[in-house]
Amino acid sequence: MERVLADAAATARAGEVLGRVASPGDVIALVGDLGAGKTTLVQGLARGLGVTSAWVSSPTFTIINEHPGRLPLVHVDLYRLESARELGEIGITEVLGRDDAVVAVEWWTRLAECGVRAPDHLEVVLEELPGPDGGRRLTLRPVGVRPAALAAAWLAMI
Numbered sequence: 025m026e027r028v029l030a031d032a033a034a035t036a037r038a039g040e041v042l043g044r045v046a047s048p049g050d051v052i053a054l055v056g057d058l059g060a061g062k063t064t065l066v067q068g069l070a071r072g073l074g075v076t077s078a079w080v081s082s083p084t085f086t087i088i089n090e091h092p093g094r095l096p097l098v099h100v101d102l103y104r105l106e107s108a109r110e111l112g113e114i115g116i117t118e119v120l121g122r123d124d125a126v127v128a129v130e131w132w133t134r135l136a137e138c139g140v141r142a143p144d145h146l147e148v149v150l151e152e153l154p155g156p157d158g159g160r161r162l163t164l165r166p167v168g169v170r171p172a173a174l175a176a177a178w179l180a181m182i
């Protein structure tokens with residue numbers, strides 16, 4: 025389940041399409057190196073979810089930001105996570121279990137490193153393509169029945 029995203033606009037557009045096919049309770053697990061395009065995809069996702077609030081950026085100190093929309097977007101960025109204890113403080117298990125919102129998590133792999141059990145989710149891997157043209161490879165790895173259906177619906181539209 026792969027696509028090539030030629031430029032940043034394509035990443036944002038793909039995110040927007042995901043937002044249109046997503047349902048409450050969906051968990052989007054973003055995996056990719058520094059600068060892979062995770063936040064760009066989440067910005068598109070916000071648009072697709074009808075989020076009207078200000079600019080969706082990487083949460084800086086807060087780790088977690090919530091944006092009201094047609095469907096609310098909960099944006100978690102674990103890059104600056106300092107300890108597993110912090111995950112307990114933000115109530116990560118409850119956040120991942122939100123059935124009224126779409127939850128997008130940057131640096132998803134930190135959860136497993138901290139011993140947090142992952143619910144069903146759609147893993148979205150972004151990788152920089154070699155060569156001068158940039159671009160990113162998008163790979164989907166759904167875990168669970170609903171995420172598999174979401175991945176299929178999304179891919180059919182991008």
Ligand SMILES: Nc1ncnc2c1ncn2[C@@H]1O[C@H](COP(=O)(O)OP(=O)(O)OP(=O)(O)O)[C@@H](O)[C@H]1O
Pocket residue numbers: 029030031032033034035056057058059060061062063064065082103130158159160
């Ligand atoms: N498909 C693409 N092709 C080329 N450049 C892209 C693509 N998608 C996003 N970018 C660019 O990559 C850069 C990094 O994007 P972004 O901030 O979204 O990455 P990130 O994975 O969130 O990074 P971080 O790990 O720092 O949070 C931005 O300049 C963005 O415009």
Ligand SMILES: [Mg+2]
Pocket residue numbers: 062063064082130
């Ligand atoms: Mg980011």
